[in-house]
Amino acid sequence: MAWRTPPRQYGAWETVAGNITEGLVERGWDVTLFATADSVTHARLHAVVERGYEEDRSIDPKVAEYLHIAEAFEHAAEFDLIHSHYDFMALAYTRLVKTPVLTTVHGFSSPRIMPVYEKYRNGYFVSISDSDRAPGLNYLATVYNGIDLALYPQRKGRGDDLIFIGRIHPDKGVHLAIETARQSGRRLLIAGIVQDTSYFRDEIQPHLDQSRIRYVGPVGVEEKNALFAQAFALIHLNTIRERFGLVLAEANAAGVPVIAMDLGSCREVIEHGVTGFLVNDVAEAVRALDGVASLQDRDCRKRVEERFSIATMVEAYERVYAKIFELEKAKRVT
């Protein structure tokens, strides 16, 4: 609800929710998507909020959130299952309806939200990586995020630049990408929304020079593909545990090898020595660049096709749904 589904540019949760929706519709499911009114979907769209609150500052996020979640749960009886991507807030409604609710946890934003997960721990949960799990939650599976492979075709040839794509935030290690570029003598193109303005001003902006280290702003699919075309490697030196890392899969889909920090889920997304390299610091990242030439674009893409496609994700969710229907049936019998 921060953004439209699918988002115009940034918005990982909305991207994944959209991909699941479209994948399910394609496979014949009857799906209603609760999202902003300007969302684009082949499912039935049910909207009570006009636009994403990040796109329209006249909207109060809290008001939009309450209206949106309540609306979905008020219609619960019309559905066999509610698949929530709305964090702990939607959990608070789950015991007020009979319809089972599956929550995909896209990330635990703070230890302070854990009391809600603890209260509702016996609900149904999916993690987006084995690494991003909280103890005690009733996880039915890990389902990796799937991307729309058609949006990220394998590029024709390889470029020479390093690229960074992601939120400009210390968590994403943009400053480490800059250091890697400096030490390797390669050009770096930085793309993404500025989420932490003081970090951008203090740690990033002083290094920008319009040639060796450039900031190109937020990017959509088209601009991402243009970046992939001129990329030697995607540099993703996250400083905290990655929850999934959608952009790693997108880069690999286009054939771009990824140098990623070995923190959190990166080792589940990247196959070391095949689709990129897992490193522990800038020095290792710089050394890893020597190995990039030996990696094959088609190997990068192949792994994404197998593991991180929409079809793979949707099939995994279908298995989770089936499990829930079975568990619910068993409950009714006993």
Next chain:
Amino acid sequence: MAWRTPPRQYGAWETVAGNITEGLVERGWDVTLFATADSVTHARLHAVVERGYEEDRSIDPKVAEYLHIAEAFEHAAEFDLIHSHYDFMALAYTRLVKTPVLTTVHGFSSPRIMPVYEKYRNGYFVSISDSDRAPGLNYLATVYNGIDLALYPQRKGRGDDLIFIGRIHPDKGVHLAIETARQSGRRLLIAGIVQDTSYFRDEIQPHLDQSRIRYVGPVGVEEKNALFAQAFALIHLNTIRERFGLVLAEANAAGVPVIAMDLGSCREVIEHGVTGFLVNDVAEAVRALDGVASLQDRDCRKRVEERFSIATMVEAYERVYAKIFELEKAKRVT
């Protein structure tokens, strides 16, 4: 949930919710109070949040709010009625339970919250003054806030100082109280929590001198009574429509006349020429002080006893509850 019920010092919503609870228990109702775990009540206390989020910064207000409201509605079936003081957030749960929900609207904080009230406008609402009503809501009554008269006994004698009690915020016109004090040559004692720090720094602090204009900090019941004892009048020159003005009733209860801006509910609380004066600007406030000597402490108290006591409030709510039970019964029949 910002504060304990009843609050230790500031906290109008919690004060009123607490007074209703205690009044109902006294009259034999079986009441469960959903509030923080450190709340003090003769009702059954049901708590899932340890402390008010304004009193314990380790608590995430949003998390506390979701846990608290959900818990109450999850237990809805145990109650004949839920009386909510939790603004638009609790409204979002009302259609998910069969128990009727009465919402006392303690104030509309922003036009941006109105879409939630509009969606649930057919619920049951009580306004706390005739002045603080939104068009289109299904109001069953105005029920004035009631105060615990035992907490604010009529003072023994009258003082010479002007007093201000309230949040230090431009809405409450603290700067106008200061101007009134200057022009009338009387001393002013200012009490209350600083809610707007830049307003305090720029508009209040420069006038403080430890003798003529003094800030005494936040005050509880005891300190309020001490202020009432030395008061000539309470100055309350609100710059926006007052919603109710609990402190006006408290001052009157202690026998203190009130000079109030004629904006919003003040004319419902203060009887012009009997329990204080309604004015339109500082000049009128200064002139009104000449009339204060002719007002009687006992007349001030008498009006509060009649209109703003807990008993009066609770009896009014009992009539509202009875109306709801009737309406619900009629619904079930048809």
